[in-house]
Amino acid sequence: MNIYLEICRDYNQQTIDRIILGWSHLFADKIKPGQKIVIKPNWLAHSHKYDENEWLPVITHPTVITAVLKGVLKYLRGSGEVTITDGPQTDSSWRKIMQRMTPDLWVEMGKKAGVPVKILDLREDEWINKNDVTIERKKLPGDPLGSTEVDLDGFSEFIGHKPSPKGYYGADYDKEETNRAHSNGHHLYRVSRTVMEADVFINLPKLKTHKKAGITCSLKNLVGINTYKNYLPHHNEGTPDIGGDQFPEPSVKNKAESIAIEKFKQILKNHNELGKLFIPVKRLGKKVFGDTRETIRSGNWWGNDTLWRMVLDLNKILLYANPDGSLREDKIENQKKYISIVDGIIAGEGNGPEAPDPFPAGMLIAGTNPVAVDAVCAKIMGFDWQKIPSIKNAYNIQHYPLCDFQYEDIQVISKDSRFNKRLVDISTSDVFRFKPHFGWVNHVELDT
Numbered sequence: 001m002n003i004y005l006e007i008c009r010d011y012n013q014q015t016i017d018r019i020i021l022g023w024s025h026l027f028a029d030k031i032k033p034g035q036k037i038v039i040k041p042n043w044l045a046h047s048h049k050y051d052e053n054e055w056l057p058v059i060t061h062p063t064v065i066t067a068v069l070k071g072v073l074k075y076l077r078g079s080g081e082v083t084i085t086d087g088p089q090t091d092s093s094w095r096k097i098m099q100r101m102t103p104d105l106w107v108e109m110g111k112k113a114g115v116p117v118k119i120l121d122l123r124e125d126e127w128i129n130k131n132d133v134t135i136e137r138k139k140l141p142g143d144p145l146g147s148t149e150v151d152l153d154g155f156s157e158f159i160g161h162k163p164s165p166k167g168y169y170g171a172d173y174d175k176e177e178t179n180r181a182h183s184n185g186h187h188l189y190r191v192s193r194t195v196m197e198a199d200v201f202i203n204l205p206k207l208k209t210h211k212k213a214g215i216t217c218s219l220k221n222l223v224g225i226n227t228y229k230n231y232l233p234h235h236n237e238g239t240p241d242i243g244g245d246q247f248p249e250p251s252v253k254n255k256a257e258s259i260a261i262e263k264f265k266q267i268l269k270n271h272n273e274l275g276k277l278f279i280p281v282k283r284l285g286k287k288v289f290g291d292t293r294e295t296i297r298s299g300n301w302w303g304n305d306t307l308w309r310m311v312l313d314l315n316k317i318l319l320y321a322n323p324d325g326s327l328r329e330d331k332i333e334n335q336k337k338y339i340s341i342v343d344g345i346i347a348g349e350g351n352g353p354e355a356p357d358p359f360p361a362g363m364l365i366a367g368t369n370p371v372a373v374d375a376v377c378a379k380i381m382g383f384d385w386q387k388i389p390s391i392k393n394a395y396n397i398q399h400y401p402l403c404d405f406q407y408e409d410i411q412v413i414s415k416d417s418r419f420n421k422r423l424v425d426i427s428t429s430d431v432f433r434f435k436p437h438f439g440w441v442n443h444v445e446l447d448t
Contacts, residue, residue: 046096057348156187166237208348235299301439308389
C-alpha cells in the first residue's frame with residue numbers, strides 16, 4: 001500500500017499545483033468523464049475557537065482545494081459534476097467559513113471546464129452559541145438531494161459495546177434521540193445523499209490533533225458527511241466505574257459535575273428559550289469544575305472508547321452503502337473510489353480540533369486508503385498508531401473492512417529520503433513531535 005508524501009513549506013498555489021500534478025495517477029486511476037465527484041475539505045469552523053484571526057491550523061486551505069479541483073476537472077474532460085461540501089460544526093457560521101475560501105473561483109473554474117461545480121453546506125441545522133450555551137437554532141436547506149439513512153445493524157463497531165446506565169451523548173441536549181438510534185440491535189446514521197451518490201470521494205482533511213480521537217485526518221473527517229449529527233455517539237456518559245468515558249476517573253468532583261451537566265442539558269432540551277439565562281450558570285460551572293481548556297471532560301481523553309466506533313462506522317457507510325441506505329456485498333473490492341490528500345502545510349497541535357496551535361509541518365500526504373494515510377500521519381506527528389483507536393481498530397474490523405493490508409505493508413513514496421521507505425523503517429528521529437491534546441499527553445507519543 002503506497003502513500004505519497006512531499007515537502008511543501010507554504011500555501012503558494014504554483015508549488016501545490018506542482019505537487020498535486022505529480023500525483024496525477026491517483027486521479028487518472030479513479031476519475032472518468034461523466035462521473036459525480038465529491039470533494040470534502042475540513043471546514044469545521046471559520047477560526048480558532050479562542051482567536052478569531054487564527055484559522056490556518058483549523059481548516060483545509062483553499063489553495064489545496066483549488067489544486068485538487070484542477071486535477072479533477074482535467075480527468076472529467078468536460079462532462080460530469082463536482083460538489084465541494086462539508087457539514088461544519090453545528091455552531092459554526094457558513095458565511096464566515098466561505099469568507100476564508102474562494103467559492104467564486106471554483107465555480108468559474110468549473111464553467112471554463114464545462115463541468116458544474118457546486119459548494120454545499122450539508123447541515124440541516126445551525127446553532128448560535130454564546131459562552132458554550134446554545135441560545136438560538138435555525139433550520140438550513142441542507143443537501144438538496146436529501147439524506148440517506150443507513151442502519152448498520154449487526155455490522156456496526158458498536159456491537160458488543162455496552163452503553164453506561166446514563167447512555168451515549170451525541171451532539172445535542174436530546175440524549176434520548178442518540179440512544180434510540182443505537183439500541184435494540186440498530187445503529188442508525190443520517191448522511192448526505194449527494195455524498196452517497198458520488199462515484200468518487202476525495203477527502204481533504206487537515207493534519208491536527210483531536211481531543212476525543214487523538215488525531216483528526218482522513219478517518220475522523222467523515223463526521224462532516226452527516227446531515228444530522230445527534231445520531232453520532234461522541235462519548236459514553238458517566239465515569240469509568242459505571243462504564244462511562246465522559247471523565248477519566250470517578251472522583252467526587254467528576255460525579256457531581258456529571259449530575260449537574262445532565263440536569264442542565266435536560267432543562268435546555270425541553271426549554272431551549274432559556275439558553276441565555278443559563279450563561280451565568282455556565283460561567284459559575286467553569287469556576288467550580290474548571291475550564292475545558294485545562295480540565296478533561298466530555299470524553300476528551302485517550303480513554304474515549306466510543307468515538308472511534310462511530311468514526312469507523314461512518315467510513316464503512318461511505319465506502320459500502322448505496323444511496324438508498326442498503327449495503328453492498330461485504331467484499332473490499334466493492335468500496336467506493338476514494339482519494340485522501342491531507343493538508344499538513346500548517347498543521348495543528350495541542351487543543352485540537354477547535355483550538356489547535358499552528359505547527360508548520362510543511363507537507364502534503366496522499367493515498368487511496370484512509371487507514372494507511374492516517375497511519376502515516378500519526379507517525380509523522382510523532383504518535384504511536386496503536387494508541388490511536390480509530391487506526392488500531394480499523395485493522396480488526398470483521399465485516400465491511402476498510403483495509404486488506406497490515407501496518408507493515410505501508411510504503412511511503414517521497415522525494416525526501418528520510419521518508420522514502422517503508423513506514424516501519426522511518427526513524428523516530430526524523431518525525432515531528434506534535435504536542436497532543438492535554439487529555440492524551442504521556443499516552444500517545446512515540447518513544448524516542
